[in-house]
Amino acid sequence: MNLTDTPTTTEPTAITITVNGSPETTGARTLQAWVDARGVLPAALATAVNGNFVPRNLRAQQPLAEGDTILTFQPIEGG
16 A cells, blocks of 8 residues: 555544533534634633533643533632
């Protein structure tokens, strides 16, 4: 087999995830891209992926994949 015979894989253009219990199709590949596409201020939204809290500063490093579950909620601020 030479290089021209090597199969190539391409990522699908859209994946299906579950957001707050409802299925959603998205092209976002990171949690940050998903939040950005929603048009909300990042500070106004707390997020978890597959049951794990994801801090705002780590959203860009959190990949999204087919079948993932995102939970969003209001951040709790203490004083």
